Amino acid sequence: MVKKTMTKEEFAEFNTEMARLKEIKWMGYSRTLKEIGISYLGNVAQSAKLRHSYYHQVSTYGIYLAPSTMSGFNVCPNSDYCRENCLNESGHNRLEISHNKKVAKQTKKKCKESSINRKRIMITRLFFANREVFMRLAVHEISNAMKRAKTIGHFFSIRLNCTSDISPTAFVLDGKNILQMFPNVSFYDYTKVPKRLELLDKYPNYDLTWSIDGSEENRKIGLEFLQRGGRVAVVYGTEKMPKSWYGYDTENGDRSDYRPQDINQVCMLKFKVTANNFKNGKFLLPQTDFILTEGAKNVEW
Numbered sequence: 001m002v003k004k005t006m007t008k009e010e011f012a013e014f015n016t017e018m019a020r021l022k023e024i025k026w027m028g029y030s031r032t033l034k035e036i037g038i039s040y041l042g043n044v045a046q047s048a049k050l051r052h053s054y055y056h057q058v059s060t061y062g063i064y065l066a067p068s069t070m071s072g073f074n075v076c077p078n079s080d081y082c083r084e085n086c087l088n089e090s091g092h093n094r095l096e097i098s099h100n101k102k103v104a105k106q107t108k109k110k111c112k113e114s115s116i117n118r119k120r121i122m123i124t125r126l127f128f129a130n131r132e133v134f135m136r137l138a139v140h141e142i143s144n145a146m147k148r149a150k151t152i153g154h155f156f157s158i159r160l161n162c163t164s165d166i167s168p169t170a171f172v173l174d175g176k177n178i179l180q181m182f183p184n185v186s187f188y189d190y191t192k193v194p195k196r197l198e199l200l201d202k203y204p205n206y207d208l209t210w211s212i213d214g215s216e217e218n219r220k221i222g223l224e225f226l227q228r229g230g231r232v233a234v235v236y237g238t239e240k241m242p243k244s245w246y247g248y249d250t251e252n253g254d255r256s257d258y259r260p261q262d263i264n265q266v267c268m269l270k271f272k273v274t275a276n277n278f279k280n281g282k283f284l285l286p287q288t289d290f291i292l293t294e295g296a297k298n299v300e301w
Helices: 008-022 028-037 048-057 093-107 115-129 131-151 194-202 215-226
Strands: 058-064 155-159 185-189 206-210 232-236 250-251 265-268
Touching: 008 115, 028 131, 028 155, 048 058, 058 131, 115 131, 131 155, 185 194, 194 206, 215 232
Parallel strands: 058 155, 155 185, 185 206, 206 232, 232 265, 250 265
Antiparallel strands: none
């Protein structure tokens, strides 16, 4: 779905970029990357969250797309309650975004997109413009990452949606989706899409964590999933991590990103500060049901 808030200039740039990406042919890994204008598609331990897993001997190959509708495509269905506080703008990206905003304010010029966002927008558009090239890059990188993991004695896993929520069945090459292409590899994702849960019965190598966004309907689905033995992730904004959520013991989800190894069914994630959470240089915790704070119902602290 094309972003409705695009200006005429942005829409023209979008169409030009999509046309360019559509015409790119597979020329081998390195040459194709150069033609696209990126250094890699996905990687192992490329972010703090994936490095936590790496330190626990789990090499996770992850792909970071531009979230929500940033690229012109909606890759995050049901993100109404969390898009303003998406972790896409945390970490190194937050620092660059903050710097660019400061420079724009001083020079009175338009704020530049961060280099991280530009890359994520590029590979997201590639996904929709040229699925074959996208997938050939992914398969090449995954195959190499698997070999490296085996060499260093790591367990290998894949997270396709580090900042998106696309069905793995959409990652297709030569008539097979990526779960079918790597049947012995552990895939895992977070989702807010109810229909995605149906894939768990079809693909034994796929693991899902239901993301709680603070809305009543989302929470109802999460509780039903818990009753069936599933797992949910809840974001909290206090220094002290909740001990239980709706009667379920909690797990510290920040120790490692690899969710299938969790012991408890409720994964607690500390809210990550993003570029949107500052006013006049001061951090302000967003007031939203997406983030648990003291006094939240059915929570033991």
